Structures are given as structure tokens and as C-alpha cells.
Amino acid sequence: MSTDTSSEVRGQIVNMVRDFVRREVQPIADRYDNEDIYPHELVEPMREMGLFGITIPEQYGGMGLDYTTFAMIFEELSKGWMSVSGIIGTHHVLSHVVANGGTEEQKQRFLPRMASGEIRGGLGLTEPDAGSDVQGIRTTAVKDGEEYVLNGSKMFITNAENGTAFAVLAKTDSAAEPAYRGISCFVVEKPSTGFSVGRHLDKLGYRGIESCELVFENCRVGSDNLVGEVEGQGFRQVMSALETGRINVAARAVGVAEAALDAAVRYAQQRKTFGVPIAEHQAIQLMLADMATKVQAARLLTYDAAAKKDAGQERIDLEAGMAKLYASEVCQQVALDAMRIHGGYGFIKDYPVERYYRDAPLMIIGEGTNEIQKLVIARRLLQKYKI
Numbered sequence: 001m002s003t004d005t006s007s008e009v010r011g012q013i014v015n016m017v018r019d020f021v022r023r024e025v026q027p028i029a030d031r032y033d034n035e036d037i038y039p040h041e042l043v044e045p046m047r048e049m050g051l052f053g054i055t056i057p058e059q060y061g062g063m064g065l066d067y068t069t070f071a072m073i074f075e076e077l078s079k080g081w082m083s084v085s086g087i088i089g090t091h092h093v094l095s096h097v098v099a100n101g102g103t104e105e106q107k108q109r110f111l112p113r114m115a116s117g118e119i120r121g122g123l124g125l126t127e128p129d130a131g132s133d134v135q136g137i138r139t140t141a142v143k144d145g146e147e148y149v150l151n152g153s154k155m156f157i158t159n160a161e162n163g164t165a166f167a168v169l170a171k172t173d174s175a176a177e178p179a180y181r182g183i184s185c186f187v188v189e190k191p192s193t194g195f196s197v198g199r200h201l202d203k204l205g206y207r208g209i210e211s212c213e214l215v216f217e218n219c220r221v222g223s224d225n226l227v228g229e230v231e232g233q234g235f236r237q238v239m240s241a242l243e244t245g246r247i248n249v250a251a252r253a254v255g256v257a258e259a260a261l262d263a264a265v266r267y268a269q270q271r272k273t274f275g276v277p278i279a280e281h282q283a284i285q286l287m288l289a290d291m292a293t294k295v296q297a298a299r300l301l302t303y304d305a306a307a308k309k310d311a312g313q314e315r316i317d318l319e320a321g322m323a324k325l326y327a328s329e330v331c332q333q334v335a336l337d338a339m340r341i342h343g344g345y346g347f348i349k350d351y352p353v354e355r356y357y358r359d360a361p362l363m364i365i366g367e368g369t370n371e372i373q374k375l376v377i378a379r380r381l382l383q384k385y386k387i
């Protein structure tokens with residue numbers, strides 16, 4: 001759906017986001033994260049910058065940016081505070097599902113309001129008993145006249161409280177074989193009868209932004225909210241959106257890793273031991289060299305996956321999976337190394353490296369765990385090099 005963005009436009013947008021992060025995100029990040037405060041005041045400037053519609057086609061009011069620019073935006077936001085990228089992360093997944101799987105009527109109805117940020121979206125896929133095993137979801141949607149009746153619950157849902165519409169996966173045919181053929185995707189808007197937000201989860205990292213349960217108790221949605229208005233397409237629609245979601249997660253990991261590297265390089269030149277800055281000790285230099293090399297490799301893998309998507313390659317699950325896997329593991333390693341370089345100060349909340357270390361694991365788990373990424377990568381390799 002994306003078009004190529006000129007390097008001039010890309011540069012302007014990335015600079016605008018970088019400036020926003022420096023002026024408005026960095027000053028509040030540590031306190032808001034510690035106190036788990038939602039950054040409401042950042043939403044309006046993000047709307048004004050058009051960040052709710054970065055990949056929504058221009059004909060529906062979005063910016064229609066390519067995925068390389070998309071990756072760079074997530075990287076910049078995450079350098080400041082990874083939680084802020086979550087405000088538009090699964091919003092993008094919802095808009096991708098509608099833009100690529102919706103009917104023309106659904107595109108006209110939802111996309112302009114999503115692009116402006118009037119609708120703020122989320123994704124309801126994971127359930128208390130099914131995450132990696134998406135086909136094992138239990139939420140059902142039963143047709144009743146011109147409506148569907150949804151029953152079930154979703155777990156860990158980002159933007160649950162502040163979002164206003166969700167791409168919700170439910171089984172319209174629980175007996176289907178294979179199970180994915182019986183899964184459909186609905187846009188469930190607030191308020192809807194029988195739809196409520198459950199527990200607000202207390203998290204290690206990714207704080208400030210909410211993750212909650214969603215509860216559907218005889219929740220009624222119009223049959224025109226079934227994406228594409230054909231049953232059984234939901235699994236494919238959401239999996240296709242999650243390919244680009246993995247570019248987003250990889251880019252977030254690059255951003256957090258870069259922030260950790262930057263902090264470590266600065267600190268190493270300020271902190272002295274045995275009469276010299278620690279940056280002059282070879283042990284620290286070796287660590288910095290490894291960190292910088294890994295961050296650059298992670299960035300290039302991420303941009304490569306985005307470029308393949310921009311070039312129109314139909315499936316990029318191999319490239320996006322590799323980028324997400326590698327960048328998230330690097331992010332965790334680099335955040336830990338930055339903490340080592342900070343010594344005891346790295347372990348206390350006066351310095352942001354402690355936050356980077358707490359945020360990094362989410363990228364390993366979210367948007368498909370790294371174990372699942374490896375299975376996807378291996379499957380694609382075996383197809384590609386079949387003998």
C-alpha cells in the first residue's frame with residue numbers, strides 16, 4: 001500500500017519527529033515511566049504531525065509514507081521513550097487491516113478518522129490462553145441477523161483504555177479445519193454493547209502506556225464491521241499486517257539500543273577510574289565497539305526488510321522476522337552492556353539506561369516471540385532452498 005517517499009520528504013519528517021522527541025518526549029520520559037503516567041499531552045502534537053496516518057493512503061487522508069520512513073519514525077520515537085511508539089504501533093496494525101482487507105465502504109468509513117487520530121486503534125489478538133498459537137483463540141462471533149455477537153476475552157492489549165477501535169480476531173466457525181479458515185476480524189468500536197476494558201496490567205517496562213484485558217460479553221457489532229465482509233479472512237488479514245508490525249518492533253529495538261549506546265559512549269568519557277576516563281580502558285573500548293557494530297547491523301536488517309516491502313515484495317516475513325529477531329536480541333545485549341559501563345549508576349533510576357534495560361525484553365516477546373520468529377525464518381528457508 002505504501003509508495004516511495006522522496007529522500008527530501010523522508011528527511012523532513014524524520015527531523016520533525018527527532019525534534020519533537022528532544023523537546024517534548026525526553027524531558028518527561030523518566031518521570032512518566034517511573035510513575036506509570038500516560039503521556040496525554042503528546043497525543044495532540046502527534047496528531048498534528050500526521051503520525052496516526054503515516055502509512056494510510058493519501059486518498060483516505062493519510063500520509064501514505066513508505067515503510068523505510070515508517071521504520072525511521074519508530075526508531076526516533078523509541079530513542080526518546082519506547083512507550084510513545086506504542087500510541088501509534090497497533091493503531092497502524094488496525095489501519096493496515098482496514099486499508100488492505102476492508103471493503104471500499106469500510107475504508108471510507110474508518111481510514112480518514114484513523115489518519116486524523118480521531119479514531120485511535122489497537123489490536124485484539126492475544127487471549128489469556130492463546131498468544132503464539134493464534135489459531136487456538138476461543139473468542140467467538142456468531143451471526144444474528146445483521147449483527148455478530150462476540151464472546152470471549154483478550155489479554156495484554158495495548159491502547160485498551162485510550163484506544164477507541166480495535167481489530168478483534170474471533171472464530172466465526174469453530175469447527176473449521178485448518179482452524180485459521182474459521183477466524184474472522186472485526187472492527188469493534190467504543191462504545192459497543194457488551195464490550196468493556198478489564199484489568200490494567202502492571203508492567204516491568206513499556207510503562208505509561210496501558211496494556212489491559214478486553215472483555216466481550218454478548219457484544220454486538222454490525223455485520224458491516226466484519227473486515228472485508230467475508231468470513232474466514234481474519235487470520236490472513238492480521239498476519240499480513242503483523243509483517244509490518246515486525247518492522248515497527250525491530251525499529252523500536254534499534255531506537256532503544258541506540259539510546260543505550262549513546263548513553264554508554266558519553267558516560268565512558270566522563271567517568272574516571274584509576275586516573276583516566278573509563279573510555280581509555282581497552283575493556284570498555286571493546287564493549288563499545290561490539291555494541292556499535294551490533295546496533296548498525298540491526299538497523300541495516302530493519303531497513304532492508306522495509307525496503308523489500310517498499311519494493312513491492314509480496315511476503316516479507318523472512319526479512320521482517322530476521323530484523324525483529326536480531327534487533328530485539330541486540331537491544332537486550334546492548335542495554336545490559338550500557339548498564340555494565342555505567343557501573344552502579346546503571347542500576348538506579350537517576351540514569352535512563354535502567355529504563356532501556358526494562359523496555360528491551362518486550363521487543364523479544366511482542367509481535368510474535370523470537371522463538372516463533374525462528375520457526376518462521378526456518379520455514380521460509382526450507383521453502384526457498386528445497387531440494
Ligand SMILES: Cc1cc2nc3c(=O)[nH]c(=O)nc-3n(C[C@H](O)[C@H](O)[C@H](O)COP(=O)(O)OP(=O)(O)OC[C@H]3O[C@@H](n4cnc5c(N)ncnc54)[C@H](O)[C@@H]3O)c2cc1C
Nearest residue numbers: 123124125126130131132156157158211366367368369371
Ligand atoms: C506489554 C505487552 C503488550 C502487548 N500488546 C498486545 C496487543 O496490543 N495486542 C495483542 O493481541 N497482543 C499483545 N501482546 C501479546 C504478545 O503478542 C504475546 O504475549 C506474545 O505473542 C506471546 O504470546 P504468549 O504471551 O501467550 O506466550 P505463549 O504463546 O504462551 O509462549 C510462551 C513461551 O513458549 C514459547 N513457544 C510457544 N509456542 C512455541 C513453539 N511452537 N515452539 C517453540 N516455542 C514456543 C514462546 O516463544 C514463549 O517463550 C502484548 C504483550 C505484552 C507483554
